[in-house]
Amino acid sequence: MTRMRRRDLLAAGGAVALFAPALARGQIPGGAETILIIGAGLAGLTAALRLRETGRRVIVLEGRSVAGGRVRTIRDPFDNGLYGEAGAARISDVHHFVLHWLNRFGLNAVPFSPPEGRTIFVNGAVSAFSDDPRAGALLEPDLREDERGFLPSELANHYLEGLPENLQSTDVDAEMLAGWADFDGVTWPQWLKKRGASDAAVRLLTLGADSSDISALYVLRQIFMHRAGRAYLKIEGGMDRLPRALADELGDDVRYDCCVTAMEQTRDGVSVSYRENGETKIASGARLLITLPFTILRDMDITPALSPEKRAIISAMPYRSSIRFLLQSDTAFWRMRGLSGAARTNAPCEIWDASFGQLSVHGLLSVTAGGRADMRARFAEMDEQAQLALGSDMAEAAFPGFKSHYQKGFTQNWTDDLWSKGAFAVSHPGQMTRWGEKAWTPEGRIHFAGEHVSPWPGWMEGALWSAERAVQELL
Ligand SMILES: Cc1cc2nc3c(=O)[nH]c(=O)nc-3n(C[C@H](O)[C@H](O)[C@H](O)COP(=O)(O)OP(=O)(O)OC[C@H]3O[C@@H](n4cnc5c(N)ncnc54)[C@H](O)[C@@H]3O)c2cc1C
Known part of the structure; x- marks a missing residue:
């Protein structure tokens, strides 16, 4: 388990003692002892459960009608119980916090990809197997002599x-x-x-x-943080089983369809404005844990304003753009060709067999196109049919004949997602060394968690790591 810093722990304990919370309890939810948590993604849910277990009162305000945030398993429109992931799809066996929580709820981690079957690399009209020593030279004829012959x-x-x-x-x-x-x-x-x-x-x-x-x-x-990993895994039955188990345990402490719009802290406590059933309401508490992606937080009113340094980080933190296509085919025909269903192409996109390990006659390819602004712009102008056709084209480039097997699909453009406005946090040059831990240091009674304020950005592990760090600050 990751070591948390003792000095952080002591600093947080000192702050709690200094400011005795004094807000009165009314018909508004919360109260003097309550810790308010914004967001029922993995960071918010696990922080809430850990805090509740230490006797703290918590209220989680979630804008959507379900928990899980960017962990979203898609079952509709697929046939015979087939499912795929719109967001988080795999974990590594070095993700100790994830494994801990899976264990706690008795959830099984199963292999992410088949032990056999070849992976394809595609560059334009050329494709090659990733385990072929000639792959490099085939895909990139201009490769230098001393760079050839390597996988x-x-x-x-x-x-x-x-x-x-x-x-x-x-x-x-x-x-x-x-x-x-x-x-x-x-x-x-x-x-x-x-x-x-x-x-x-x-x-x-x-x-x-x-x-x-x-x-x-x-x-x-x-690369280095995953080097010791021996396997990528996924949650049997769908990744959303973890947030669902957490949310079930938290019960009424999670309030859904509560869209937070503003936050305030005083010497004595915190309060949060949110919209529920068309009305603006206020929740109050002793401390506030914000797990919103910074893409969302940057458009919110916080009174008094956070420090200039924190505001600069919140507004500048870059987020990856990512479009996920889940494409059902009549069979997983690639397996009959000795292929794993995995591919990397210059679209650019990454493909894997989401149906691997599921009991279904159908196949389901997961295609993720990441990063490029031109792809995003083209996608935004298309209707759903054209979007799915774009995904099928990418699958076809890696698995010729895919289109004749294709049946139906689902797409998710994370940049357009109202609740995350991006896939996950990344860093441009200079930002990691300049920001360091400043992205997640608390400001008065306001604390921060989420994948973006962790050493594991882009991973569920990051959300869970950050939640544990925030819990230690809050206790
Ligand atoms: C395309 C993609 C691929 C990924 N692949 C992987 C992977 O393979 N493996 C892996 O481990 N991780 C992966 N991740 C990352 C992983 O999903 C995240 O790191 C993790 O789920 C983030 O959890 P979180 O609690 O920090 O944030 P979130 O899950 O975003 O939680 C924040 C919550 O806040 C809520 N919210 C937003 N605005 C408001 C508001 N105004 N009021 C109230 N609530 C609000 C949201 O609805 C959400 O529930 C992927 C993510 C994406 C998008």
């Missing part, structure tokens, strides 16, 4: 040799951040070039997702 995964490792092992640490301090400044000074493609990679190698190593504006430090942290 794509080996080529990546070649450029990662000799980097500091502390890149995998979850307990980051200022000294460590200072030592990583060079990695944070450039984008991932720029860093690969600095390490000696040719343009063709950079294209090969970034196949499947656009990383042209992402800090090299962000990518290196993701």
Whole structure:
């Protein structure tokens, strides 16, 4: 389990003692001892449960009518109980907080991808198997002589040799951040070039997702923090089983269809304005835990204003754009061809077999197109049929014949999602070393949690890690 800092814990305890909460309880929910939590995603739900277990009164205000946030399992419109994920789809066996919570609710983690079957890489009209040593040269004919003959995964490792092992640490301090400044000074493609990679190698190593504006430090942290992992897993029955189990246990402490619009803190307590059934209401409490993505928080009124530094981080934090397509086919025909259903293409997109492990005659491909603004713009102008056709085209490029098997589908554009306005937090060069822990330090009675204020941005693990950190601040 990740170590939390003792000094943070002591600082939070001191603040609680200084300001005795004094707001009166009326017909408004909450009260002097209550901890208000905004958002019933994984961060809000687990923080609420942990706090309640220590005897604290909690109220979770959630804007949607269901819990789970960006953990969303899609069952409709698919046939025979087939399901896929609109958001979080896999975990690693190094995600200790996730495994802890799965264990607590008796939920099974099962393999994410088949042990057998080949993965395909596609670049335009050319495709190659990822386990073929000729793949690099086939996909990128301009690859330098000394870069040929490697599997794509080996080529990546070649450029990662000799980097500091502390890149995998979850307990980051200022000294460590200072030592990583060079990695944070450039984008991932720029860093690969600095390490000696040719343009063709950079294209090969970034196949499947656009990383042209992402800090090299962000990518290196993701790689190193997952290095000890032996397997990717998923929750049997759907990823939403975890937030559903949490929400069931919390019962009426989660209030749905309550869209928070503003927040206020005084010397004595906090209050939150929210819309419920067309009315504006106010909840009050001793402290406030905000788990909203910063894309949402940046448009909200907070009185008095947060520190200039925090406001700057909240308004500048970049979020990944991501479009997920779930495409049902009559059969998982790729398995008959010895394929795993996984592919990376220059669309750019990443594909996997979401039906793997499910008892169904149908196949379900998950196609994720990430990053590129031109794709987002094209997608936004299309009707649903055209959007699904775009997803099918991407699947067809990796699995020729897919379109003749395609039956129905679902799409989710996370940038347009009212409740997240983006997929997950990323970092542009300079931001990680400049911001450090400042993104999540509390401001008076206001605390912050969510994947974006953790060392695991983009992962459920980050949401759960941040919740535990916030709970320790609050106790
Ligand atoms: C496309 C995609 C792919 C991903 N893939 C993976 C993966 O494979 N593995 C993995 O581990 N993670 C993955 N993630 C990340 C993972 O889903 C998130 O890190 C995690 O679910 C975030 O939890 P959270 O509690 O921080 O935020 P959220 O889940 O966003 O929770 C915030 C909550 O606040 C609510 N809210 C928003 N506005 C308001 C308001 N005004 N008033 C009240 N409530 C409000 C929202 O409805 C939401 O329920 C993926 C995410 C996306 C989008």
